[in-house]
Amino acid sequence: MNAIRRTALVIGASRTLGLGLAAELLRRDWDVIGTVRGTRRTGLHELAETSGGRLTVESLEMTDPEQLTALRDRLAGRTLDLLFVNAAITRGDLPIGEVPTEMFTEVMVTNALSPMRALETLSPLVAPTGTLGVMSSDQGSVSLNTGGGQDLYRASKSALNQLMRCYAARNAEDTRTLLLMDPGWVRTELGGPEAELSVEESxxxxxxxxxxxxxxxxxxFVDHGGRVVPW
Known part of the structure; x- marks a missing residue:
């Protein structure tokens, strides 16, 4: 008898870590639904063409609550074993006093508010034994911040971590796994060229x-090696 294949929804899977995670899950015999912004062709579309139908691509602007609801409606009837929100942005390394209000709002909405909206909206699709995960960072750890820098990005990830704590407390009887994932310092647009890890290593x-x-x-709150990250 064949084992039942698991299904994952990866939000923000057009490139780098999100695309890499979609590809890795396929290698591990998952079915994958990946989201991209807009209709532009991406690496996820190319991956889907070689997946034998096991990867499907959905369009989603995560910061738009109506699009989140529409995605949930399109996926109604499917049961997810994993919902993982990867999308995030950075806008440079400015001291917080120099950050324009519009920039602060954009990063906080994208990195903290929108992932939680996605999780809240799409969680009804996740099985009682499934996993709800968001991509965090050790830069969101308050206790590990001894060097400063990246004020706004750090603050957005700390806010995300706190909001996940709130979600976990509010849903204390939930039987599902909740993950805040630190992928390590990875060579992406966010991590920069000097980062320790490639996407393929993380x-x-x-x-x-x-x-x-x-x-x-x-x-x-764990890293890519399964180690606990301090709050």
């Missing part, structure tokens, strides 16, 4: 940690 650990925490209810 993503297998991210997927392994996701799979390793399946069936473990409660909130876990």
């Amino acid at each position: 993503v297998p650990g991210v997927a392994e940690t996701i799979e390793g925490h399946a069936g473990r209810p409660g909130l876990h």
Whole structure:
């Protein structure tokens, strides 16, 4: 008898870590639904063409609540084993006093508010034994911040972490796994060219940690090696 294949929805899967995670999950025999912004062709579309129908692409602007609701409606009837929100932005390394209000709002909405809206809106699709995850960062750890810098990005990830704590407390009886994932310092647009890890080095650990925490209810702040990240 064939094992039932697991299904993942990866929000923000057009490139780098999101695309890498979609590809890694396919290699691990998952079915994957990945989202991209707009209708422009991306690496996810190319991956879908070679997936034998196991990867489907959905269009989503995560910051638009109506699009989140529409995606949930389109996926009604499907059961997810994993909902993972990857999308995030940075707008440079400015001291907080020099950050324009519009920039502060944009980063906070994209990195903290919108991932939680996505999780709240789409969580009814996730199985009782499934996993709800968001891509965080050790830069969101207050206790690890001894060097400063990246004020706004750090603040947005700390806000995301706090909002996940609020979600976990509000849903304390939920049997699903909640993950805040630190992928490590990765060479992406966010991480920069001097980062320690390539996407190919980070993503297998991210997927392994996701799979390793399946069936473990409660909130876990962990890195790509499965290690606990301090708050």
